[in-house]
Amino acid sequence: MPVPTYVILRELRRLHLRRFQDPIDESLRGWNWDRPPVKPRAYLGLTVSEVASYCITRRDVWLRRIAKAIPEGNEVLKLGSLTHDVIHTTIEYVRKYVANDSDALSAYDDVVSGVLKAVTIPEQISGWVVNLVKHIALQLLAEASWSAVGDGISPWIPWISEVRVDGSLIGLSKNLRVDALTGSNIVVDFKLARPSENHKIAVAAYAMALESNLEVPIDYALIIYINGLEKAPRISIESIYLSSDVRKEFIDARDDIIDMIITEREPPKANTCSASCPFKNYCR
Ligand code: SF4
Incomplete structure (x- = not known):
């Protein structure tokens, strides 16, 4: 996948050890949605970006929900959306070729040209996006090609991208969208940003929403950071053990937001504000 399988397996071995040393408190599983602490105080359909907001005081949530401010689009947000679109489309094209038993390596040109036709790319960043598509397509097809060589269980277990999940049982939106889910139930989140603590809250939210729907444990997440905007795409990963502490952080953040919305506290x-905050004109 966009990350080589051997890297994921190496990270999993490390995460298994962490889980062994610090097991998850079962009361913090998403399937305990009908009792505290997982049960929310109110059901407000929060989005994951509200609970895991980039704004340190969560003022963006107040502006949107209470002051009814309209977020303003900007280039960074557009690029984030385009990057997700490109990754999703590339994964889907590769899945199609692999499902048809096409020769993985000869499919490369078709996948790249198909993806580039399917997405609209602004001229000024076209070089960067083309490199991103090539990188992901090459990675995916190399993994698929490698798995086709051996016998037994394929190490190339396709990811499902853009997984819809109903988060309403734990107080989130009915229409959450997880960037990807691996065959071994690892939540994957793509970020066009520098690493941040709130990204862990976001993946905990997705994992607990999945647990509340599927009744299966989701213990790990991968955050895939895509940077290097000034040159070629640079991809790095952070593997996360969705421990009791991370789950509590999500629950605390969710409950704080619910209190703030109910009391309308400003x-x-x-x-310090992100330069790409869509509310910066409201906070001057
Ligand atoms: S401009 Fe700053 S304070 Fe206002 S919502 Fe954005 S990050 Fe928060």
Whole structure:
């Protein structure tokens, strides 16, 4: 996949050890949605980006929900959306070729040209996006080709991308969308950003929403960071053990947001704001 299987297997071995040393408190599983602490105080259909907001004071949530401010689009948000679109489309094209038993390596040109026709790419970043598509397609097809060589269980277990999940049982939106889910139930989130603590809350939210729907444990997540915007795409991963502590952080963040919305309490402006915040004109 966009990350080689051997890297994922190496990370999994490390995560298994962490789980052994610090087992997850079963009361913090998503399937315990009908009792505290997983049961929310109110069902407000929160999005994951609200619970795991980039705004340190969560003022963006107040602006959107209470002040009814309209977020303003900007280039960073558009690029984030385009990148997700490109990754999803590339994974789907490769899945199609692999399902048809096409020769993985000869499919490369078709996949790249198909994806580039399917997505609309702004001229000024076309070189970067083309490189991203090539990188992902090559990675995916190399994995598929390698797995076709051996016998037995294929190490190339396709990811499902853009998985819809109903988060309403744990107070989230009915229409959550997980970037990808691996064959071994690892939540995958793609980020066009620098690593941040709130990204862990986001993957915990997705995992617990999946647990509340599927009644199966989701213990791990991978956050795939795509950076290097000034040159070629640079991909790195952070593997996350969805421990009791991370789950509690999600529950606390969710409950704080619910309290803020119910009481309509206005949070202060943050001391440092992201340049790409779509509400920056409201907070001047
Ligand atoms: S401009 Fe700053 S304080 Fe206002 S919502 Fe954005 S990050 Fe928060």
